[in-house]
Each structure stands twice: as structure tokens, then as C-alpha cells.
Amino acid sequence: MTKSADFEIFLATNPGLEAVLCDEVRYKGFKRPVAVPGGVITHGGWPEVWRANLWVRGATRVLARIASFRVTHLAQLDQLARQVPWSHVLRADVPFRVEAVSVGSRLYHEKAVAQRIGTAIHETLGAPQSPDAEIVVRARLERNVCTLSVDTSGEMLHRRGHKQAVNRAPLRETMASLFLRQCSFTGEEPVLDPMCGSGTFVIEAAEIAARLNPGRSRHFAFEQLATFDAQAWEKMRGVQSARTPVVRFYGSDRDAGAIRMSRDNAERAGVASWTEFVERTISEITPPEGPPGLVITNAPYGNRIGDRKRLMPLYRALGQVLLARFGGWRAGVVTTERHLAEATGLPFLAPEAPVPHGGLRVTLFRTAPLPR
Incomplete structure (x- = not known):
């Protein structure tokens, strides 16, 4: 991945709602959205990542997929993780953490997978690891294919930033x-x-x-990435689309x-x-x-x-x-x-x-x- 290239963007949602989210993502002008188990895949660059977080009402998270490769043992994972251009996405001065999920893969020990990837990032980029870091690198191993993504949202997107009081068992x-x-x-x-x-x-x-944009009142994790352009983001946030309801x-x-x-x-x-x-x-x-x-x-x-x-x-x-x-x-x-x-x-x-x-x-x- 380079800073300017298009890449896969994954918008997560509750299982069973993928087709509805895909309809919303298509309606809001994103490229060729496809419903897949657990969410919707579209393509774009970092401005599309920001826009998805700001605009899309039904997504729970927005992940930027930065690398994918086949892997069957830890030494191979360590080598391939070090070849990912982490400096194009992460900042050396911002803490990160790694979370891993493994489904039907030879590398089934999720904690070991997360440790290897975390060490590779730290030693190649210099960024510190922290269990409380807002920046999360998500590794998903499925049938021996490892997909690496950065969670660009931070807090889950149902937290709009302007709702403080909730009742018991609130609907997100x-x-x-x-x-x-x-x-x-x-x-x-x-x-x-x-x-x-x-x-x-x-x-x-x-x-x-x-x-009203659902993300208008909150902060996002992508604001701490190497790809963030504060001036372009403020310009995007400043676009007024509001109207008076009839x-x-x-x-x-x-x-x-x-x-x-x-x-x-x-x-x-x-x-x-x-x-x-x-x-x-x-x-x-x-x-x-x-x-x-x-x-x-x-x-x-x-x-x-x-x-x-x-x-x-x-x-x-x-x-x-x-x-x-x-x-x-x-x-x-x-x-x-x-x-x-x-x-x-x-x-x-x-x-x-x-x-x-x-x-x-x-x-x-x-x-x-x-x-x-």
C-alpha cells in the first residue's frame, strides 16, 4: 500500500444486516460496494476512509486493509509482517496494539500471532506498543491467509458523540x-x-x-495515523449538507x-x-x-x-x-x-x-x- 493508492475498505456491521448496509454505502456514492459476511467491502483512498466514518450511519467500524498474504508458520509471519510498509500508515510516535483472530488456519494461537506482528511493527517502525492504545492493527487469519487492517474508527461508530443518557438494553x-x-x-x-x-x-x-452526518460530533482513530491531513479533514467536515425536515x-x-x-x-x-x-x-x-x-x-x-x-x-x-x-x-x-x-x-x-x-x-x- 502507498499513501495515494486505492485499497480495500471494510465497513463492519452486525451479521444479518450486511445487505442493508451495502445499500446505504452504495446510496452514499462509494465504489462498487459488495456485501460479505460481517460487513461491506468497497475501495478507495484515505479520503474515502474519512468519509465512511463521517457519513455512513450503519457501520460499526471502518477498517483500512493494508496487506494480505498466505502464511502457515510463525517465522514466515514474522518475515512477511516486516515487509509491510508500516511507515505509510502508522506514526512512530503513536502507540498501537495488535488484535488477532484465527479461523481454520495452521496458525491458530491468536496471542502468538498478535505478539509476532506487534514485534515486527515495533522493530521496523519504532512505534511503542500499549494495551490501551487507540490505534489497533487487526490481523485475521482465515484458511491460512492473513489480512492486516488498521481500525480507523477507534470507539465503535454507534457512539455518535452527542448521546450521554441511555436506558436499559438500548438499541445501538x-x-x-x-x-x-x-x-x-x-x-x-x-x-x-x-x-x-x-x-x-x-x-x-x-x-x-x-x-446530519452521524460522525459530526466525535473524534476518530484515523486522526492519529501518518496518512492524516488535518486541513483536508476540516474541509470535509465543514461541508454543509443539512436541511430542515419537512x-x-x-x-x-x-x-x-x-x-x-x-x-x-x-x-x-x-x-x-x-x-x-x-x-x-x-x-x-x-x-x-x-x-x-x-x-x-x-x-x-x-x-x-x-x-x-x-x-x-x-x-x-x-x-x-x-x-x-x-x-x-x-x-x-x-x-x-x-x-x-x-x-x-x-x-x-x-x-x-x-x-x-x-x-x-x-x-x-x-x-x-x-x-x-
């Missing part, structure tokens, strides 16, 4: 944005979340409608603390002018004035046997209210249990693939416009 912003996309949301219609928690769906929808976005919850939390988060995100949060039970929700849109919620779900029976009345009430009052609206319900979704009585389309989330697997159940 990256996942929420992809679920909105799966529900065909483009920013032109209202969104209502009747169990809004900390406001994730509502705030993401408002940001999409306002065309609709509003609504959240409700029976918990007054959740409503305060959501309002504070919306204020920090800069979307308070287009969002409304009110304390309200499921039975009290009504459609706001204006055109129909999307009702979407990360409904409560549990992992104990008794949770399903306890939650059935809540799901049943949600379905009854939507069918009675929200004709013309579409609905999306995220839950772990098909039986809970079915308790709503809503006419769901074929469900999407389950997605790992917080040690569980959740599914988006969605409808076409409900009958009027």
Missing part, C-alpha cells in the same frame, strides 16, 4: 438506522416510537431527515425518566426542534396531525421463560391501538420472540433475518401500510 444507533432503512424510511415521513426509551429511533430518524418525529413512553432522557439526547444531537417526546402509555397514543408515516419500536423483551407471558398483553395492546388508529401507517417491531410479534395481530411481512444484539438475537417485524 447503527442498528436503529439500518432497521429504519429496512422499513423504507428516507426522511420524508413522520416517525413515532411509542416505547422510545432514550430516543434512539426518533433521534436517528430526525438526523436522517435533517441530513415532518416531525415523535416519541412516547410511560416512564417520565425516559422522556427527560430522550429530550436531553435530542437537544445534544441538535434535533430538538423537530422532535417531540411525551409521557404516555400505549393505550393513549394517537397519530399526530399530518401524513401517515412509520411507527417503529424496540419493544421490551426478555430472556427468561416467564417474560413472554408477562409481555403478551403489552404487545397485544400495541397491535390493537395501531390497527384501530393508525390506518395508512407502516409498523416495525423489533423483538426476540416471534410469538410476541404475533401477539400484536399485525399483518407482518416475511420477517427479516435475526440479528445479534446484546447477547440475544432480535428480529425486525414490519408491515405494509395498515388498512384504513
Whole structure:
């Protein structure tokens, strides 16, 4: 890899959401994106890496792939790792660490792989190793092929930088944005979340409608790489694409603390002018004035046997209210249990693939416009 060459850029996401992320990456103008297990591959240079971190809502990390080679023993790994032009990417004065994963390879000892690569980088570049370093070199060995990447994001990308308060088991912003996309949301219609928690769906929808870059409020690891151009980055960040949404976005919850939390988060995100949060039970929700849109919620779900029976009345009430009052609206319900979704009585389309989330697997159940 040279500083100016195009290379593979890997945008990671939750398994099951690769095709949705690929659609977003294509929509945002990146070169020939291809969905692969665990994410999306595109091509470009360092400006595309910065842009992916700044623009793409659904990616959890952006990795710059800097080298790939076949390897079957540690001495060979040491030799090949020393041939990588690390000075083109890493800085000698910035600490780094190496993380390794091995799948179906003769080099199966991941700790030994990470140590060899770390030593090779340190001895050829001079950069110090640190277990707490923000700069992470990721080595993946799969069927004896080692792919070396630099994690350009740092903290995971769902940490937008402007959301401080969260409720229990919050849905990550990256996942929420992809679920909105799966529900065909483009920013032109209202969104209502009747169990809004900390406001994730509502705030993401408002940001999409306002065309606010998801990475606008945070720092990225690539700012500490040898390839970083501070002036070009500031110019990229300074491009104004924001607009005033033509609709509003609504959240409700029976918990007054959740409503305060959501309002504070919306204020920090800069979307308070287009969002409304009110304390309200499921039975009290009504459609706001204006055109129909999307009702979407990360409904409560549990992992104990008794949770399903306890939650059935809540799901049943949600379905009854939507069918009675929200004709013309579409609905999306995220839950772990098909039986809970079915308790709503809503006419769901074929469900999407389950997605790992917080040690569980959740599914988006969605409808076409409900009958009027």
C-alpha cells in the first residue's frame, strides 16, 4: 500500500444486516460496494476512509486493509509482517496494539500471532506498543491467509458523540438506522416510537431527515495515523449538507425518566426542534396531525421463560391501538420472540433475518401500510 493508492475498505456491521448496509454505502456514492459476511467491502483512498466514518450511519467500524498474504508458520509471519510498509500508515510516535483472530488456519494461537506482528511493527517502525492504545492493527487469519487492517474508527461508530443518557438494553444507533432503512424510511415521513426509551429511533430518524452526518460530533482513530491531513479533514467536515425536515418525529413512553432522557439526547444531537417526546402509555397514543408515516419500536423483551407471558398483553395492546388508529401507517417491531410479534395481530411481512444484539438475537417485524 502507498499513501495515494486505492485499497480495500471494510465497513463492519452486525451479521444479518450486511445487505442493508451495502445499500446505504452504495446510496452514499462509494465504489462498487459488495456485501460479505460481517460487513461491506468497497475501495478507495484515505479520503474515502474519512468519509465512511463521517457519513455512513450503519457501520460499526471502518477498517483500512493494508496487506494480505498466505502464511502457515510463525517465522514466515514474522518475515512477511516486516515487509509491510508500516511507515505509510502508522506514526512512530503513536502507540498501537495488535488484535488477532484465527479461523481454520495452521496458525491458530491468536496471542502468538498478535505478539509476532506487534514485534515486527515495533522493530521496523519504532512505534511503542500499549494495551490501551487507540490505534489497533487487526490481523485475521482465515484458511491460512492473513489480512492486516488498521481500525480507523477507534470507539465503535454507534457512539455518535452527542448521546450521554441511555436506558436499559438500548438499541445501538447503527442498528436503529439500518432497521429504519429496512422499513423504507428516507426522511420524508413522520416517525413515532411509542416505547422510545432514550430516543434512539426518533433521534436517528430526525438526523436522517435533517441530513446530519452521524460522525459530526466525535473524534476518530484515523486522526492519529501518518496518512492524516488535518486541513483536508476540516474541509470535509465543514461541508454543509443539512436541511430542515419537512415532518416531525415523535416519541412516547410511560416512564417520565425516559422522556427527560430522550429530550436531553435530542437537544445534544441538535434535533430538538423537530422532535417531540411525551409521557404516555400505549393505550393513549394517537397519530399526530399530518401524513401517515412509520411507527417503529424496540419493544421490551426478555430472556427468561416467564417474560413472554408477562409481555403478551403489552404487545397485544400495541397491535390493537395501531390497527384501530393508525390506518395508512407502516409498523416495525423489533423483538426476540416471534410469538410476541404475533401477539400484536399485525399483518407482518416475511420477517427479516435475526440479528445479534446484546447477547440475544432480535428480529425486525414490519408491515405494509395498515388498512384504513
